[in-house]
C-alpha cells in the first residue's frame with residue numbers, strides 16, 4: 087500500500103485561482119494546507135519540457151524549503167490548431183501583468199492565422215506530491231473541449247472563459263466552482279483537469 091498524505095502540507099503555488107481550487111479539493115480530507123506564498127517560498131524556475139517535470143520542480147523545491155510534504159500543479163491549455171500551444175507556456179503567454187484577456191486574444195488570432203478549422207483544445211493538470219525524504223508521486227488529468235470566442239463568463243481564472251468542455255454549452259468561466267471542479271459523491275469522473283488529477287491522487291494518497 088502506498089504512503090498516505092496526512093497532517094500538514096504545502097500547496098506549492100503562487101497562483102491564487104489554483105490555490106483556491108486546491109484548498110477546496112483538499113478541504114474534506116482533514117489535511118492542514120499552507121501555501122507557498124504564506125510561507126514566503128521563492129518560485130522556482132520552470133525549466134521542464136512537460137507538465138509533469140514542471141510540477142515536480144515546484145513540489146521538490148517547496149518540500150525542501152518547508153521540510154513538509156508539498157503538493158504542486160503544473161497545468162495549461164493546449165490548442166490543436168496551435169500544435170498544443172500555449173501548453174506549458176500558458177502562464178507565460180499572459181506575461182508579467184498576468185493579462186489573460188490578452189493571452190486569450192492571442193490564441194484566437196493565432197488559431198485564425200493558422201488556417202486550421204479546428205476549435206479543439208484541452209486542459210492538462212499534472213499534480214505532483216513530494217515528501218521531504220524524496221518520495222514522489224505524480225497524477226495527470228485532462229479535459230477536452232472547444233475554444234469559445236469571444237470568451238464568456240467571469241467565474242474561475244486564467245483561460246476559463248474561452249473553453250467549453252465536451253458535453254456542456256457553457257464555458258468554465260460561466261460555471262460555478264462546484265460544477266467546474268467539484269468531486270461527484272457517487273464516484274463518477276469530475277469535470278476539470280485539476281479535479282480529475284486530484285481524484286486519482288485522492289484514491290491513492292488520501293483517506
Ligand code: ITT
Pocket residue numbers: 098099100101104129132144159160161162163176177178186209242243244245246258278280
Ligand atoms: P504556479 O506555477 O505558482 O502554480 P502559474 O500560474 O505559473 O502558478 P502554471 O505555470 O502551471 O501556473 O501555468 C498554468 C497556467 O494555465 C495558469 O496560469 C492558468 O492561467 C492556466 N490554467 C491552468 N489551469 C487552469 C484552469 O483550471 N482554468 C483556467 N486557466 C488555467
